[in-house]
Amino acid sequence: MEITELMIRYGELSTKGKNKKIFIKKLNKNVTKKLKKYDQVKVSYNRDRMHVKLHGENAEPIISELNDIFGIQSFSPIVRVEKSVEEAEKAVIELIRKNYTPGMSFKINTRRSDHSFEYDTNDINRMLGTAVEDAMADIHVQMKNPTVTVRVEVRNRGIFISVDTIQGQGGLPVGSSGKGMLMLSGGIDSPVAGYLSMKRGMEIEAVHFHSPPYTSPQALKKAKDLTAKLSRFAGEIIFIEVPFTEIQEQIKKEVPDEYSMTITRRMMMRLTDEIRRKRNGLAIVNGESLGQVASQTLESMLAINAVTSTPVLRPLISTDKNDIIDIAKQIDTYELAVQPFEDCCTIFAPTRPKTKPKLQKVEDFEKAIDVNGLMDRALEGMKIEKIGIETDENKEREKNFADLL
Numbered sequence: 072m073e074i075t076e077l078m079i080r081y082g083e084l085s086t087k088g089k090n091k092k093i094f095i096k097k098l099n100k101n102v103t104k105k106l107k108k109y110d111q112v113k114v115s116y117n118r119d120r121m122h123v124k125l126h127g128e129n130a131e132p133i134i135s136e137l138n139d140i141f142g143i144q145s146f147s148p149i150v151r152v153e154k155s156v157e158e159a160e161k162a163v164i165e166l167i168r169k170n171y172t173p174g175m176s177f178k179i180n181t182r183r184s185d186h187s188f189e190y191d192t193n194d195i196n197r198m199l200g201t202a203v204e205d206a207m208a209d210i211h212v213q214m215k216n217p218t219v220t221v222r223v224e225v226r227n228r229g230i231f232i233s234v235d236t237i238q239g240q241g242g243l244p245v246g247s248s249g250k251g252m253l254m255l256s257g258g259i260d261s262p263v264a265g266y267l268s269m270k271r272g273m274e275i276e277a278v279h280f281h282s283p284p285y286t287s288p289q290a291l292k293k294a295k296d297l298t299a300k301l302s303r304f305a306g307e308i309i310f311i312e313v314p315f316t317e318i319q320e321q322i323k324k325e326v327p328d329e330y331s332m333t334i335t336r337r338m339m340m341r342l343t344d345e346i347r348r349k350r351n352g353l354a355i356v357n358g359e360s361l362g363q364v365a366s367q368t369l370e371s372m373l374a375i376n377a378v379t380s381t382p383v384l385r386p387l388i389s390t391d392k393n394d395i396i397d398i399a400k401q402i403d404t405y406e407l408a409v410q411p412f413e414d415c416c417t418i419f420a421p422t423r424p425k426t427k428p429k430l431q432k433v434e435d436f437e438k439a440i441d442v443n444g445l446m447d448r449a450l451e452g453m454k455i456e457k458i459g460i461e462t463d464e465n466k467e468r469e470k471n472f473a474d475l476l
């Protein structure tokens with residue numbers, strides 16, 4: 072039994088009216104890009120389906136690549152067998168076995184473009200249906216809402232068989248909803264926030280603040296590795312590294328301890344917004360979850376958010392930590408995120424940060440620091456790189472890091 076192609080269904084895209092064309096084009100681009108490394112594979116599409124023809128490539132790795140692409144509702148491996156009813160029976164039985172649950176129902180749906188074939192569609196439906204019922208216990212044919220529909224197509228080149236099986240990620244193709252700047256720390260939450268925003272079609276660029284020598288090269292490397300993990304959903308992600316040492320030192324020196332956290336966050340927000348403006352982003356995304364820590368009360372958010380009118384998206388705002396952890400495990404960022412490398416916020420964290428900062432006071436205390444000068448210098452020191460799972464830079468980084476240890 073040979074899997075010859077994978078047929079992709081768009082799901083939510085189909086309901087997008089006029090935009091549908093743009094969405095499908097974007098999805099086609101994302102799929103093609105992801106599968107570029109498989110020389111033989113050809114991707115084609117029409118308004119209802121996308122087809123990935125394997126031309127001899129092994130299906131397994133390609134199935135796992137498709138699993139990471141947003142905008143795919145589900146997809147079906149299609150199997151080709153010789154033009155014989157016996158071969159078709161064997162394949163159908165094998166496919167249903169893979170999806171078997173006791174008491175399940177099924178339906179065979181045959182189409183025939185090769186009219187010279189000795190049986191017509193009714194004959195084939197009946198023969199294959201009977202073969203399955205004979206081969207398996209506790210299974211029955213059902214025309215309306217069967218558990219599994221087996222599609223059989225008799226063509227000149229053979230009989231093509233598929234079963235609806237693999238659920239895709241759903242969501243919308245990355246890049247179809249515009250670009251946002253993800254504030255990426257080395258923690259559990261922000262990578263998950265990035266994943267969820269990409270899932271709704273956003274292209275993200277990761278902005279990371281670090282404060283050497285207070286923060287270690289490993290902490291920076293961790294943020295880049297998290298970006299690499301996320302890049303499997305996007306192909307590649309721009310990583311923007313912003314030096315934050317001078318800002319933190321000045322805040323530590325000039326601002327009362329209990330207000331330093333709020334003012335630090337305002338600086339991060341201002342810088343991210345300026346980077347967004349320069350790079351034509353439309354929103355800022357962060358990993359805040361209401362009430363999780365001192366900076367994530369509504370009072371804090373109000374005081375921090377006051378520096379910009381850009382939409383600040385918080386995909387995790389009402390998600391419990393345990394549920395965030397579940398997603399982090401699912402997207403394989405959890406193990407990395409819990410590695411104990413201090414980030415800039417932990418090191419400079421005041422012992423008793425204000426959980427209900429007053430905006431007026433914040434603004435008064437902030438006068439003690441040189442907001443514009445600090446911002447200019449941080450932006451000057453900014454470094455930009457592209458991170459993708461299998462890029463050469465990434466391999467080089469891995470190597471350099473190994474040398475560091």
Ligand code: ATP
Pocket residue numbers: 253254255256257258259260261262278279280281356357358359363364366367414415416
């Ligand atoms: P995370 O798990 O994402 O680190 P957290 O629960 O630890 O989040 P905070 O440390 O209060 O929360 O940070 C809140 C949000 O601020 C983060 O989710 C992230 O979006 C942003 N942030 C914090 N530190 C940094 C940093 N060093 N660089 C960029 N963004 C940061």
Ligand code: MG
Pocket residue numbers: 256257258259414416
């Ligand atoms: Mg954190």
